Amino acid sequence: xxxxxxxxxxxxxxxxxxxxxxxxxxxxxxxxxxxxxxxxxxxxxxxxxxxxxxxxxxxxxxxxxxxxxxxxxxxxxxxx
Numbered sequence: 001x002x003x004x005x006x007x008x009x010x011x012x013x014x015x016x017x018x019x020x021x022x023x024x025x026x027x028x029x030x031x032x033x034x035x036x037x038x039x040x041x042x043x044x045x046x047x048x049x050x051x052x053x054x055x056x057x058x059x060x061x062x063x064x065x066x067x068x069x070x071x072x073x074x075x076x077x078x079x080x
Contacts, residue, residue, distance in 0.1 A: 001027065001034075001041050009051050009073050017054055017070035042071055049074060 004027055008018050020038045024031035043062045045051045053062040054070045062069060 001037060002045065005038065005041060005045060005071065006050060009071050012072070014073045014075060017072035020069065020071060023071075039069075042069075 001023070004023050005020075008023050008026070012018050020035060020042060021031065024034040024038050028034055039062060042051065042053060046053050046062055052059050052072050052074045053065065054060065054072060055065050055067070060069065
């Protein structure tokens, strides 16, 4: 899952984001049960600085975020 998330955000490119459901949908036809795990892995990747989690155009802490989030490649100016 980690590799799938990183591949998806890098394929989308800098300055653009993906919905976590895009990763879940790519991994399984019955994708909804995977959403919690996608968010957990994204949280770890964000803590490592490998990606950013965004909500309403701002970088957020995924553990604190409620509602839809987007995942993207970090830029030098991105900080939660």
